[in-house]
Amino acid sequence: MNTKRYIRQTILKSFGAEAQQKLKTAKVLVVGAGGLGVPVLQYLNAMGVGVLGIVENDTIDLSNLQRQVLYSEAEVGLPKLEVARQKLVAQNSETVLHTYATFLTPGNALEIIEKYDLVVDATDNFPTRYLINDACVMLQKPFVYGALHEFEGQVSVFNYKGGPTYRCLFPTMPGKGEMPDCNENGVLGVIPGIIGNLQALEAVKVLTGIGKPLAGTLLIFDGLSQQYQKINFEAVKENLKRTALETSYETISCDTDFSISADVFSSLLQQKNIQIIDVRTPLEFSDFHFEEAKNIPLQELTTRISEIDSSQPVYLVCQSGVRSTKAYHQLKDTINTTFYELEGGINNYLKYAVSH
Incomplete structure (x- = not known):
């Protein structure tokens, strides 16, 4: 030393x-x-x-x-x-x-x-x-x-x-x-x-x-x-006195049916006119976004509901999945349509895309 x-x-x-x-x-x-x-x-x-x-x-x-x-x-x-x-x-x-x-x-x-x-x-x-x-x-x-x-x-x-x-x-x-x-x-x-x-x-x-x-x-x-x-x-x-780890440390949501995996979402992107609502900030959106996505930041969601087409399913995305989950809970009882959120957000999707 x-x-x-x-x-x-x-x-x-x-x-x-x-x-x-x-x-x-x-x-x-x-x-x-x-x-x-x-x-x-x-x-x-x-x-x-x-x-x-x-x-x-x-x-x-x-x-x-x-x-x-x-x-x-x-x-x-x-x-x-x-x-x-x-x-x-x-x-x-x-x-x-x-x-x-x-x-x-x-x-x-x-x-x-x-x-x-x-x-x-x-x-x-x-x-x-x-x-x-x-x-x-x-x-x-x-x-x-x-x-x-x-x-x-x-x-x-x-x-x-x-x-x-x-x-x-x-x-x-x-x-x-x-x-x-x-x-x-x-x-x-x-x-x-x-x-x-x-x-x-x-x-x-x-x-x-x-x-x-x-x-x-x-x-x-x-x-x-x-x-x-x-x-x-x-x-x-x-x-x-803990003697063992938990099997999983991921949070468990009561609403598991509204999440879609990165591979399923990747397949959906091949379709035309898919309605994607990106609830990130405009700065994040400008850095990267899906071609079909419309940017409505989470903070503005309740005042811009009219911009969402209730005649087709809505796919909610954010960076990690946290904000899209919040958006789902805000919207699910407000608009009569089907909502999905991208599991793990854009981060998870990009990792999937790189590996495939």
């Missing part, structure tokens, strides 16, 4: 060479290399964490650049995982990097997570958070949580030394229509940087034993007022 490299840390009396050595021998898994994952990876890498694992299976989109500052315009369309790996190596060649070009699933979560001392949740969806939580409980690994919403963010540390888990704070997963959607609600670009850095700090505290980690405490940051609020919560003993 290059002692000069970390001198600004090791001269700290409450940190020193001992804590630096703990970082060097630490193994941290970061799930997600997006808005939260980028600052987490950059700072843990710079500070001398010995082994970093990265789980990521997405590509760089132009809309990512507003907050995912590791990436550049020239890299749009490239795999985040490969670009992040190259830049992290250039930043600190001493770090051992393990990359996983996959999504975390019940089939691979235990195998991947068991190799690490700590997991940083840098995802943007509830199913993966519950999966990370359950795997960490089973493997007795702490994990650092972060979440974003518009101008706010949350940070906490779960499963630390027998402390509360994610399920102790959020016992059940919200329904599909109840989930916040960053594509619809947005997030101010600097907020992920703030929350991601707080996550990196919590990871360092857990790994080195300095300070007091946010175990049993949810930190809420309000960027507009620059205020922090702390909410304490207790462990629920039953949540510490």
Whole structure:
């Protein structure tokens, strides 16, 4: 280890060479290399964490650049995982990097997570958070949580030394229509940087034993007022006894008959005059859309119902399937026609199209 490299840390009396050595021998898994994952990876890498694992299976989109500052315009369309790996190596060649070009699933979560001392949740969806939580409980690994919403963010540390888990704070997963959607609600670009850095700090505290980690405490940051609020919560003993993962962590909708798969939708596109209502924003629509699609953003849906032809079926699409589900529930009792939504949204369709 290059002692000069970390001198600004090791001269700290409450940190020193001992804590630096703990970082060097630490193994941290970061799930997600997006808005939260980028600052987490950059700072843990710079500070001398010995082994970093990265789980990521997405590509760089132009809309990512507003907050995912590791990436550049020239890299749009490239795999985040490969670009992040190259830049992290250039930043600190001493770090051992393990990359996983996959999504975390019940089939691979235990195998991947068991190799690490700590997991940083840098995802943007509830199913993966519950999966990370359950795997960490089973493997007795702490994990650092972060979440974003518009101008706010949350940070906490779960499963630390027998402390509360994610399920102790959020016992059940919200329904599909109840989930916040960053594509619809947005997030101010600097907020992920703030929350991601707080996550990196919590990871360092857990790994080195300095300070007091946010175990049993949810930190809420309000960027507009620059205020922090702390909410304490207790462990629920039953949540510490998990012995198996769920078969699936996908949300279950009571309305399963209105979703159509990417392959069925692909066949429908061969027909003429199919009525597709795209409920994304105009900016997303201009970036990519189906030829037959009409753009009616979700926020404008109730005031533009007259633009929908009730004499033929309506196929609702959005980026990931969240907004199209909301649109379905808004419209199903308003217009006397048949509604369908593209399962997994345009993201899922494009993956299907590439593989076929």
